[in-house]
Amino acid sequence: MGGVILVKGRSEWMPVTNSQKAVKNIMISFGTQMILLILKFVVQTLFIVNLGQLYIGTNSLLTNVFTVFSFAELGLGTAIAFNLYRPIAEDNKAKISAYMRFYKHAYEIIGVAVAVAGLAFMPFIQTLIKGEVVEGLPIIYLLFLLNIVFSYFFTYKRTLLTAFQEEYKNQLNIFWFTVIQMTLQSVILIVFKDFILYLVIQVICTFLSNFVISRLVDKEHPYLKDYQDERITKTEFNVIKRNVLELLGAKIGSIVLSSTDNILISKFIGLAVVGQYANYLLITSSITFVVNKTISSVIASIGNMSIKNAKIDNIRTFYQAYFLNYLAAIVISSGLLTLLTPFIQAWAGKAYVMGFWILLFTVLNYLINQMRQTINAFMFAYGTLQFQGVKSIIEALINLVLSIILVTQTNFGVAGILLGTLLTNIFINSWFEAFQVFRLGFKHPVKQFLIYNWCHLILATGFILVIYYLVSFIELNNIWLTVGAKGIATLLLDILVIVLHAKSPYFDIIKKVIVK
Numbered sequence: 001m002g003g004v005i006l007v008k009g010r011s012e013w014m015p016v017t018n019s020q021k022a023v024k025n026i027m028i029s030f031g032t033q034m035i036l037l038i039l040k041f042v043v044q045t046l047f048i049v050n051l052g053q054l055y056i057g058t059n060s061l062l063t064n065v066f067t068v069f070s071f072a073e074l075g076l077g078t079a080i081a082f083n084l085y086r087p088i089a090e091d092n093k094a095k096i097s098a099y100m101r102f103y104k105h106a107y108e109i110i111g112v113a114v115a116v117a118g119l120a121f122m123p124f125i126q127t128l129i130k131g132e133v134v135e136g137l138p139i140i141y142l143l144f145l146l147n148i149v150f151s152y153f154f155t156y157k158r159t160l161l162t163a164f165q166e167e168y169k170n171q172l173n174i175f176w177f178t179v180i181q182m183t184l185q186s187v188i189l190i191v192f193k194d195f196i197l198y199l200v201i202q203v204i205c206t207f208l209s210n211f212v213i214s215r216l217v218d219k220e221h222p223y224l225k226d227y228q229d230e231r232i233t234k235t236e237f238n239v240i241k242r243n244v245l246e247l248l249g250a251k252i253g254s255i256v257l258s259s260t261d262n263i264l265i266s267k268f269i270g271l272a273v274v275g276q277y278a279n280y281l282l283i284t285s286s287i288t289f290v291v292n293k294t295i296s297s298v299i300a301s302i303g304n305m306s307i308k309n310a311k312i313d314n315i316r317t318f319y320q321a322y323f324l325n326y327l328a329a330i331v332i333s334s335g336l337l338t339l340l341t342p343f344i345q346a347w348a349g350k351a352y353v354m355g356f357w358i359l360l361f362t363v364l365n366y367l368i369n370q371m372r373q374t375i376n377a378f379m380f381a382y383g384t385l386q387f388q389g390v391k392s393i394i395e396a397l398i399n400l401v402l403s404i405i406l407v408t409q410t411n412f413g414v415a416g417i418l419l420g421t422l423l424t425n426i427f428i429n430s431w432f433e434a435f436q437v438f439r440l441g442f443k444h445p446v447k448q449f450l451i452y453n454w455c456h457l458i459l460a461t462g463f464i465l466v467i468y469y470l471v472s473f474i475e476l477n478n479i480w481l482t483v484g485a486k487g488i489a490t491l492l493l494d495i496l497v498i499v500l501h502a503k504s505p506y507f508d509i510i511k512k513v514i515v516k
Contacts, residue, residue, distance in 0.1 A: 032171050032172065037287075043186055060274050067259040070148060080240065083240060098232045136195075262281070276351075277358070291332075322374045327501065331498075335494075337464050375433045401420075403420030463497050
């Protein structure tokens with residue numbers, strides 16, 4: 001990642017290396033997301049106090065429903081970003097403009113399609129809800145739909161910043177508008193206790209955030225207007241189409257795997273239980289979001305590296321990143337397993353605490369997905385997406401079938417739905433992306449890494465279960481003191497686990513990088 005790109009300062013052109021950009025992206029992304037994570041907990045606390053389980057369940061359900069409708073996440077942005085790396089490296093402004101023009105028109109079409117699909121589904125939303133329904137559900141649904149449709153007509157320009165390794169500008173924009181949004185929403189919850197006004201604030205802030213980032217891109221890349229009549233070639237269109245079709249299946253599979261659990265809980269168990277599980281999801285999804293944003297901040301650097309570096313160097317970098325991610329997965333997963341239940345009890349109350357098997361399956365699903373993040377980052381950066389679509393559709397169908405069977409034919413309840421997701425993760429996701437990266441990206445045999453990956457997945461599971469068992473003996477008179485004591489004990493045990501890995505060849509390299 002040692003290439004140099006010139007960026008314009010206030011008075012002169014200054015060299016900035018890819019590594020420096022990656023570090024800046026990571027630091028700003030991580031810092032802003034951590035602050036937003038704290039604000040999310042503040043807003044969720046006010047939600048619990050002022051609106052209750054039914055509204056929390058409605059918010060969580062519709063968030064998942066509109067994630068399914070969210071074509072913005074179905075691969076077009078990733079495919080365009082991959083194709084932008086080379087023209088950016090070659091400073092080919094005409095080609096960059098051609099891709100962005102294509103991207104704009106594609107998103108406008110998708111935005112209209114999402115609006116039509118959302119309106120068509122509106123009469124059927126109550127079929128996904130078992131039991132009591134909140135007042136004003138049609139208006140609430142329309143506000144969710146409006147929020148997602150607004151994003152399509154400006155947000156495509158964010159991809160250009162990401163491809164230029166300037167993701168930090170996206171993050172700062174999102175950060176400030178989210179701070180404004182959450183502050184206003186907190187006031188609404190305290191003063192008016194009104195969910196509809198809460199959503200109106202969200203729609204306005206989403207629109208303004210995307211509008212401002214669009215103007216920023218126009219200002220920093222004025223050549224987009226100079227070359228607005230440029231077109232991509234038929235060959236380039238076919239490459240994008242192939243990658244988008246593969247990613248379409250991949251993202252549909254990913255959405256079904258990660259976003260239908262709440263829908264199934266609502267359909268077969270009820271909105272109140274969705275409200276209970278929402279707090280577990282808030283914590284795990286927030287951590288996932290922070291980590292994934294940090295990783296996505298360096299994908300452009302990986303793409304640049306894949307063009308410039310030798311294969312052996314790229315593989316070594318991959319193993320270093322994987323090892324660091326593996327240790328991070330152990331630390332985060334052990335903390336979730338030991339602290340989720342006492343923290344939710346202390347924060348939201350016993351009414352929001354769920355059983356051990358729900359906790360365990362939630363954490364194991366997180367662990368497997370976290371262990372995949374390095375692999376996925378390299379897969380997207382290399383564009384090794386062939387067969388990903390077919391794989392993900394099969395994955396989605398298996399997950400749905402298993403989850404429905406386990407929730408309807410057993411007494412597992414929510415745990416059955418989560419077990420279906422876990423089994424799908426184990427049987428499919430623990431190996432397929434790695435196979436793609438090594439076979440198509442590195443063009444290197446994958447067997448050695450698959451063994452390495454499975455061994456580390458088993459090791460990580462063993463470590464977090466042992467840590468949970470040891471920490472489970474800590475029970476104090478005050479619940480917050482219990483959370484603190486368990487947190488300290490978990491951290492000390494995590495440090496011990498990290499020390500046990502000191503003889504790994506990748507440990508010394510990572511230590512040198514950190515010290516440096």
